[in-house]
Structure formats: structure tokens, C-alpha cells
Amino acid sequence: MSVSVETFVLTCRSGSVPAIVGALEAPLVGRAGFLGCWTTELGSLNEVVVLFSETPKDIVWPGQESGIERMDRQRWTLIGGTQPSPGTFGGSYEWRVYDIRPGREAEVTALMEGALPARNVVSPAYLVMTSDEGPSRLAHAWPYADLADRAAKRKQAVETGAWPPKGILPLLGTMKSAILVPVAYSPSC
Numbered sequence: 584m585s586v587s588v589e590t591f592v593l594t595c596r597s598g599s600v601p602a603i604v605g606a607l608e609a610p611l612v613g614r615a616g617f618l619g620c621w622t623t624e625l626g627s628l629n630e631v632v633v634l635f636s637e638t639p640k641d642i643v644w645p646g647q648e649s650g651i652e653r654m655d656r657q658r659w660t661l662i663g664g665t666q667p668s669p670g671t672f673g674g675s676y677e678w679r680v681y682d683i684r685p686g687r688e689a690e691v692t693a694l695m696e697g698a699l700p701a702r703n704v705v706s707p708a709y710l711v712m713t714s715d716e717g718p719s720r721l722a723h724a725w726p727y728a729d730l731a732d733r734a735a736k737r738k739q740a741v742e743t744g745a746w747p748p749k750g751i752l753p754l755l756g757t758m759k760s761a762i763l764v765p766v767a768y769s770p771s772c
């Protein structure tokens with residue numbers, strides 16, 4: 584049985600992120616299915632990423648007047664046995680989203696699932712997932728104590744051959760990467 588999660592990426596006007604993070608606290612904290620909330624530290628700035636195992640039907644998001652320019656919702660299927668859950672995982676998350684070349688989804692999934700056990704020895708993935716709708720995409724998030732921890736573990740993963748999955752790069756298109764920082768009330772920090 585496949586497990587799904589849902590992400591919301593809120594693209595915010597410059598300077599509005601602290602107020603939006605504050606406005607999200609009441610509607611998110613204590614909600615069943617709320618797994619995490621992060622802001623971008625590096626990458627596409629002025630974004631807030633929210634993760635749910637199941638999004639409550641009655642959630643009220645801050646409006647455009649608060650500074651939200653756009654909200655992108657995406658449904659994903661978790662792969663490789665990853666199961667995001669509340670807990671203390673680190674102060675920095677590397678978030679990557681890749682386009683999958685048409686018709687290559689099954690190959691990408693198999694390569695990721697095959698490579699994850701060795702990669703998880705270096706540092707465990709928080710989640711690995713493929714898109715359920717829209718463009719075919721692969722996304723993964725890796726928690727680290729900080730950016731120095733990230734650099735050391737990524738170097739180790741490459742040097743040991745644990746990462747990237749062998750043969751995957753020709754199956755992928757463009758990639759976006761960001762460093763996310765959990766907000767104070769995120770259940771995954």
C-alpha cells in the first residue's frame with residue numbers, strides 16, 4: 584500500500600515571511616497530520632513549505648493580504664520506505680525536486696529505492712517521494728544538524744559510492760534545491 588503526503592509551498596512577498604509563519608501557527612499546531620513547516624534559508628527565498636500526511640479539510644490559510652503571492656499544492660507518494668514523522672532531526676533540511684523524464688518514473692523509483700539503504704547509513708532520508716499529479720517529479724529531503732554536517736555527509740556519500748544512485752542522472756531533468764530551516768513550532772525540527 585502506498586503512503587501519500589501533501590506539500591504546500593507558499594511563495595511570499597519579501598519581508599512577509601515572519602508574519603506569515605506567525606499567522607500559520609494557530610491553524611497548524613495540534614492538527615492531525617501536520618508533519619512540518621520550514622522556511623527557505625538558501626535557494627528560492629521567501630518560501631514557506633508545509634507538509635501534511637493528510638490535510639484537514641477545514642484549514643484556513645492566510646490570505647494574499649498577509650503577503651502570500653502564490654500557494655502551490657502537491658500530492659506525493661512516499662517511496663523507499665521513508666515515513667516522515669514528528670521528531671528532532673536537525674536544524675537544516677536539504678530539499679530537492681527533480682523533473683523526471685517522460686516514461687522513466689518506474690526506473691527512477693527503482694533506482695532510488697535500491698540506493699537508499701546505503702545512503703541511509705551515511706544519513707537517513709526524512710522523505711523520498713514521487714508526484715501523484717501534474718508534472719512527473721521526484722523529491723527528497725535530508726535533515727542535517729547544520730550546513731557543515733550536510734557538507735561532510737554528502738562528501739562521504741559520494742566518496743563511498745552510496746550516492747547518487749548509479750544510472751539515475753540521465754533519467755532526470757531540471758533540479759531545484761533549497762536549504763530549509765524548521766520554524767519554532769514545526770513538529771519536525
